[in-house]
Amino acid sequence: MITCEEAARLISDSLDRKLPLRQRVALRMHLLMCKFCPTFRQQLILLRDAASRYREEAYTPP
Numbered sequence: 917m918i919t920c921e922e923a924a925r926l927i928s929d930s931l932d933r934k935l936p937l938r939q940r941v942a943l944r945m946h947l948l949m950c951k952f953c954p955t956f957r958q959q960l961i962l963l964r965d966a967a968s969r970y971r972e973e974a975y976t977p978p
């Protein structure tokens with residue numbers, strides 16, 4: 917079982933690149949058993965989503 921700290925790192929990594937199967941499985945197990953990390957993951961996804969939208973809008977010419 918990985919720690920929340922490791923899970924947080926894997927969550928963040930998984931948004932940037934495809935994780936190796938072993939890490940994906942470890943993260944999935946952790947997300948099923950932990951009640952904090954799924955929320956953290958959701959927030960991170962929303963945040964990144966908002967950030968990328970903001971960047972797109974900022975760089976769109978008028």
Ligand SMILES: [Zn+2]
Pocket residue numbers: 919920921923946950951952953
């Ligand atoms: Zn956790």
